[in-house]
Amino acid sequence: VQINQTNTNSIDLIKGTSNLTIGSVGEKCNRGNGFTVTISSANAGALVNATGARAAYTVQYDNSGVKSLANPVVLTRTSAKKTVSTKSFKVNIPANPQAIAGTYADTITVAIAAR
Numbered sequence: 001v002q003i004n005q006t007n008t009n010s011i012d013l014i015k016g017t018s019n020l021t022i023g024s025v026g027e028k029c030n031r032g033n034g035f036t037v038t039i040s041s042a043n044a045g046a047l048v049n050a051t052g053a054r055a056a057y058t059v060q061y062d063n064s065g066v067k068s069l070a071n072p073v074v075l076t077r078t079s080a081k082k083t084v085s086t087k088s089f090k091v092n093i094p095a096n097p098q099a100i101a102g103t104y105a106d107t108i109t110v111a112i113a114a115r
Contacts, residue, residue: 013047013055013104016095025061026084027077031114034078037061038111045069047093047104055096055104062087069108076115 011017029035039061045068046054058066059073067073089110 013096013099016093018092019090021090023089025087025110028081028084030080034115036113037075038072040072040109041069042107047106049102049104053100057091057093060090
C-alpha cells in the first residue's frame with residue numbers, strides 16, 4: 001500500500017463538505033487470484049473531539065460508491081496488479097449546524113492482503 005496524503009486543511013463541520021480528496025492509495029499485489037483492500041476507521045466512521053463529540057462521515061474510494069466506515073469496508077480485486085494502480089480517496093461530511101467547535105480526528109487504515 002502506498003498512501004499519499006493530499007489534504008490536511010480544516011473542515012467547517014457546520015457547512016460540511018462533499019467529495020473532498022484527502023489522499024490517494026497505490027494498490028499493488030502480484031498474487032494471481034487477486035487481493036482485498038480493507039478500509040477501516042478507529043472511530044467507526046466519525047471524527048471525534050476531546051470531549052467525545054462525533055461528526056460522522058462517509059468515504060469514496062476508487063469509484064466504489066459512498067461508504068460508511070461504521071464497519072470495515074472490504075473490496076475484492078480478482079486479479080493481480082503488478083504495477084502500482086493509484087486510487088483517489090475522498091470524504092463527505094454532512095453539514096451539522098449543531099457541531100461543537102474544536103479539533104476532531106480519526107485514523108483511517110487501508111490494508112491490502114493477497115486472496
